[in-house]
Structures are given as C-alpha cells and as structure tokens.
Amino acid sequence: FFTFSFSRRVGFCLSDKKRRKLNLDAFAEFCAGHGVEIVEIDLTQPLVHQGPFDVIVHKLSDVIVEAEHDSQSQQLLANFQSYVSAHPSTALLDPLPAMTQLLDRFASYQIMNWRICSPPYLEIHSATDLPSIQQVLVEQGLSFPLICKTRVAHGSLSHEMSLIFSASGLADIHPPCVLQSFVNHGAVLHKVFVVGDRHFCVERPSLKNFPSGPCDRKTIFFNSHQVSKPESSSDLTAAVAALVRELRVRLGMALFGVDVIINIRTHTLTVIDVNIFPGYEGVPQFFSSLLSHIESVLDKRTSACPRDNGVPDSTHATCGSSAATTDL
Template identity: 60%
Template sequence: MLTRTVGFCLSAKKWRKMNLSAFAELCRNHGIDVVQIDLSRPLPAQGPFDIIIHKLSDLMVEAQYNSQSQQLLASFQEYTAAHPYTVLLDPLPAMRKLLDRFVSYRIVGRLQTAIPGDQVCCPPYVEINTSDLEEIQEAISRHNLSFPFICKTQVAHGSSSHEMALIFNEEGLKDAHAPCILQSFINHNARLYKVFVVGSSHFTVDRPSLKNFPLGPSDSKTIFFNSHDVSKPESSSHLTELDKEMDWPGPPSEDVISTLVTDLQAELGMSLFGVDIIINNETGRPTVIDINIFPGYEGVPEFFSALLHHIQSILKDPPPQGAEREETQDLDHTHAPTHGPCCPVSSHVKPPSNISVTSTL
C-alpha cells in the first residue's frame, strides 16, 4: 500500500501550541503519516514527502543577517528544487511578499479597487524610509493622512513585528523609526475580526482590539504596545476598554469575506493565511489592516478537520506519469505536484468553493 507522508517544518513552540501531535494521530487514522521536520538534519533522510507544510517566515527574516539561517534556508530550497513534485504549502515567493508590509499593503490596495461596490478598503498609509521629520511630515500631507497614526515595522513577521506605536501629534513622529508604515487609525469599537483561511475553507473569530480615540492631533504621548498582547482572546488590556458602553460592530458579511479570500488566494497562491479586519464605526466599511502567514488558528475548533480535508484534496491528484513512487524506492525520488518555486503556483491553486464561516461572538 502506498504511504502518503506530510512533513511539518515548524518551530517546536508552534508545534506544541497548535497541538500538532494530536493532528498527527488524526492523520494516521486516515492513512497519512506526519513527520516533524528537523532542518538541522539532512532532509532526504527524513523524506520523501508528498506535502510539506511550513512556516519559514522567521527563518526567512533571520536569513537576511544570519549565516546559519541562510544555510538552513538554502538547504531547504535545494531539497524542494530536487523534489519538484512535493507540494509546498505555502510557496516561498508568496511568503516573501507578506514578509514586507509595504508589499502586502499595496496588494490590499489593488484588491480594494478590484472588488466591486466599495466593499473593503485599507486605511490610508504611507511608507517611511527616512528619519528626517520634515520629509515624514511632507509625505503625510501628500497622502492626506490624519492623526492619530498606527506605526508598524516594515517587516511583518518575527518578534519585533508585533511592536507598534499609536502616534497622536507631530512631536510623536520622532517615535516612527524607519523603515516603517504610518497608518491612519480607524475607530472600530475595540473589535477585531480575524479571518483564518485553510484551503477552500475560512473561519472568522472576533478578538479584542484598540479602543476608540479622538480623531485629529492631540497632546497625548505616544502609546507603545504589542499587538499580539492586545488582541489575545483573553486580553484585558486597558487599551481595549471602551470609555462607554457601545455596540460591537458585527462581522463583515459572508459575501465580502468570501470575495476577499478568493481574490487574495488568486493573488498570492497561498492556502494557509489570515486576514485582520476591522469595521469602521463611522462608515460601517470592512477595513483590512494586516495579512498573516500561517497564523495560530486560535478559536477555530474546526482547524484540524479543515486541514485534513485540504491535505486529502491535494493527495487525490495523481502524480504526473513517471513520478509515481513506492515505499521501496530511493529517498530522493520525486512525487506529487508542487506549489513550490519550481512549478507555476497557478496550475495547482484553485479559488475556494463552498466557503464555510464559523463566527465566534
């Protein structure tokens, strides 16, 4: 009997946090072996793999300045190049786009004009590549941004990417350290909607978020915060406490979410990602504030079943002629169509259908 193998290339911390040992047991009950990949060991000895599911975003960031990370990433890319029929979830070129907030916001900006009916938008923003305050002020004026601003790092992943600042006036612009994004703050009644995508399914959960602040410049000092801490499911930060009782904005409509997810998958060719959405409390318009690579799927009890379904749907596709393998074949033999850099993503990733949404309110 042909054994199908899925490799997970994740940090030990993420493996434990997502309880993937339980998912591995679920897969075994369906005839699929799960291997926890160790990048410090030769990959051929751990495979072969029909599918590799990974979150190499942190490694990709570290590879920009760390030689050991560069070597680990190079070895991984060499392996996928030598095994072009291994499905890679998700493709590294797409992940590189989302590692850069400058690029990801441009993508959302393009989708904003492509989706009919002004259904979604992103907040006005400006890319800052200078520490010169006059240049920053000129760029803010040119892009018609208004205080307060959220300041975010250009790098969208890694430990520092969650460190943000809320800037209320020109004096506070000294706290914007380039390269960064300055994004107009949108009041949204302290609710964030996280859309978690798993192949052809997506799920929406609500989280705490920043409370409302008066629009326009004020004398308030810059507020520094960690977005991960503020938007934890159990967060009780003073930054999320509204000054008065207000109705929570309802989640974006299913039509809006479905269209957005479909367009993002077509743009990125990715299967496992998240979208952070707020609802403008003045206009009621859904506003995309971030796109995340392989999020934690907290609050999505259906994650295991959705991921297993996605894996099974990929494994249903037979390998190209001549690419079949048996358990006794050499470990370097190739198999199963790829989503990786050696094969066009568009030939394998299809727009989602039969979208399901789980709303936890």
C-alpha cells in the first residue's frame, strides 16, 4: 500500500459522461503521485463541506443550458456560484461567463469574426426569419453550399448538422440556428486542443469538397462526431500558435478546442468552431499537460492568495474577483 502526502487539493465538477471520457480515476492516480489530491464535487451537496479547494476544474455546460428552463439546475448553478463568490482564493478553470458565452454559437462566431478568419455566417433566430433569408444571404456574402448548425454549442444535438445546397433546401432548417458558408478544405479537419499555454493538433477526416454555388442536391444531414473521428496527429504552422494566443486572450479561457480547416483555394487557416473543455482524444501527454497547467495557476496565485480554510476570511479581500477568472 502507498501513502500519499497531498500539498494541494483540486475539485473536479463534471458530468458522468465527461468524467468517463476524461478517465478521472486514472488522472487522480497520476496526480496523487505528484502530491495533488483530486476530489469529485457533488453539486447536489453543499460545496462548503466538500472543500477546501485550491482550484476547481469544471464543465458545467449541461447545468448552464438546463438552467434556462429547469429550476433544479438553476439552484445547482446558484449554489456553485455562491461558493465561488464566498471563496475567492479558489482558482476556477474556466470562468463561468466565458463558458456561457461559448455555449451560444451566435456569440462565439462574433468573437471569431474579430481578426480571426472564419466563414461568413448568418443567425436565424426563429421561423419568422425564413421568408427574408435568401435576400439576407446575398447581403451577408454567404454562398451555397451552407452548413447549418444548432445555436446551442453543447450536447448531442449540437453535433447534428446539415449541408444545404440550394434555396429550396432552406426549408430543412430548424431555428434557432446558424448558417455558415461551406469551405472546401480537402476533407481534412484540424482539431486544436488547448491546455493552458500548450496546444496540440490532431488531424481528422472531414467532409469532402463540393462545387461552389447552388445545385439540385438534396440536403445532407450528418453528425459531426461521426464524420470527424480520431485518426492521426499532425503539426501545423506557427499560425496555429498565434491563433491560440489570441483566442486565449479573447475568450479568457485555458481549456478549449478549436476546429480549424485550411481553405484549399486560398490556403488560409479558417476557424469553424470553438469547443468548451473538449475530450482531448488523441492528445499525447494530456494528463501531464493538465496537471502542469493547474500547478502553474496555483504557483502564480500562492503569493497573492492564502489557501482557503473553508471559511470566508477578511484576508481574501486582496484576491478580489480572481475566482471569476483564470490565470492565462
């Protein structure tokens, strides 16, 4: 039997599905060997009795989305936010406002349109928008074929997409959604996984090329997870590093993924989606990278914020709003 001495305590707040995909048990064992204790947080129980935490790593996407219409989820989210506010010395990966923003494709595409190359897109809020959609497509510079994506960028339904080839195919869309010009990219998708100041590129298969302009093809419905399964690793150019640096600043996040394609006509790097705390499938040394970032965040905060003893203390005032953000 081994006895571990823990110097730091990290809470993980994940759904069962995310916990399994991350292989949290194996990560906890890995961290234990480095003096870091991993604690699974139960949102249905008071967090104050589960702490203290030096840092909380979470993916509350399900709770945030469900809180829009479910009172129980609203209460769970409120309890979590209350704990974070009362314990500002606890680092949070990643900030809730930043995560909430990325859950809305309307909002995330606005971010990507700022000095970041991304295809033209159009927001469709409701069925009342449909009669004028063709005119707006022309005005906004969109061209067929078009990719149609759900507005909510989370959950299994968010991966259900369609490829629309003509005006008649627009009858197949279900608002609220986003229409985005399809860019031919040689059937290759580059998934960029970000872990703090490190990033990894994994090459995956994607949709084949299609002729530009409208045609009489029927709408193609597909699941992006089925199209882009893990295949092989690949290095990209320095452009990816610059892109990651800019997105980290713009998003205020440290754990996210970026779907990137290379336009076969212009050879430009094009961002088509940003993902919250992705699965990191195919990423080498993910455990060591995540632990390294957690330790880096805590090292930066140690001198500024004393460890939380589970009870709000006047000494925490110097840390201010740092619990609402993460060290970049």
